[in-house]
Amino acid sequence: EDKVVQSPLSLVVHEGDTVTLNCSYEVTNFRSLLWYKQEKKAPTFLFMLTSSGIEKKSGRLSSILDKKELSSILNITATQTGDSAIYLCAVERNTGNQFYFGTGTSLTVIP
Amino acid sequence: GAVVSQHPSRVICKSGTSVKIECRSLDFQATTMFWYRQFPKQSLMLMATSNEGSKATYEQGVEKDKFLINHASLTLSTLTVTSAHPEDSSFYICSALDSYQETQYFGPGTRLLVL
Numbered sequence: 001e002d003k004v005v006q007s008p009l010s011l012v013v014h015e016g017d018t019v020t021l022n023c024s025y026e027v028t029n030f031r032s033l034l035w036y037k038q039e040k041k042a043p044t045f046l047f048m049l050t051s052s053g054i055e056k057k058s059g060r061l062s063s064i065l066d067k068k069e070l071s072s073i074l075n076i077t078a079t080q081t082g083d084s085a086i087y088l089c090a091v092e093r094n095t096g097n098q099f100y101f102g103t104g105t106s107l108t109v110i111p
Numbered sequence: 112g113a114v115v116s117q118h119p120s121r122v123i124c125k126s127g128t129s130v131k132i133e134c135r136s137l138d139f140q141a142t143t144m145f146w147y148r149q150f151p152k153q154s155l156m157l158m159a160t161s162n163e164g165s166k167a168t169y170e171q172g173v174e175k176d177k178f179l180i181n182h183a184s185l186t187l188s189t190l191t192v193t194s195a196h197p198e199d200s201s202f203y204i205c206s207a208l209d210s211y212q213e214t215q216y217f218g219p220g221t222r223l224l225v226l
Binding site: 042043048101104 | 120147153154155156157170204206214215216217219220
């Protein structure tokens with residue numbers, strides 16, 4: 001059964017800390033894995049990963065996909081209070097263009 | 112397993128017709144459901160918040176007469192795209208809020224193609 005699992009469910013860190021968020025999946029006909037940041041309304045797109053081992057980077061955020069382990073991590077270095085949000089992982093299937101979302105990791109960064 | 116389902120997963124229709132998309136929460140009751148539309152480069156736009164037993168709250172710029180939302184039960188919300196046009200072709204995703212767990216579960220999405 002197709003599913004996406006994120007861990008931890010929630011995380012509280014201090015400003016300046018580095019965090020690693022995990023996403024593991026069991027999805028047939030894998031096409032891509034996407035990371036989103038959800039603060040208020042709609043999730044904001046962060047990264048799309050299709051190839052294993054290639055790190056994508058945007059400022060203090062980076063992500064990498066491991067197709068062998070069926071997982072991905074999202075790293076945030078030097079966290080700021082503005083990083084507080086729910087981080088969602090979604091896996092897209094080749095067939096039918098369907099998405100499977102995880103339930104997200106709630107990150108709280110305290111000053 | 113999936114806790115939120117969408118039906119259909121894919122639909123092709125002619126311009127001018129109406130299309131109904133269903134969003135169901137399978138294992139919990141959801142007084143609140145959300146409808147999103149996916150735009151290029153994978154960003155999601157919140158279209159409306161659907162509340163059971165009351166009118167949906169639409170985001171600015173979303174035509175409520177074009178995108179009709181009905182949340183008639185605690186497990187079902189429907190989005191009807193009325194008089195669909197090719198520019199309505201997109202990927203529509205719903206999510207349901209499990210207020211007890213304070214968790215939002217997303218559906219797998221519906222691909223709409225208007226010819």
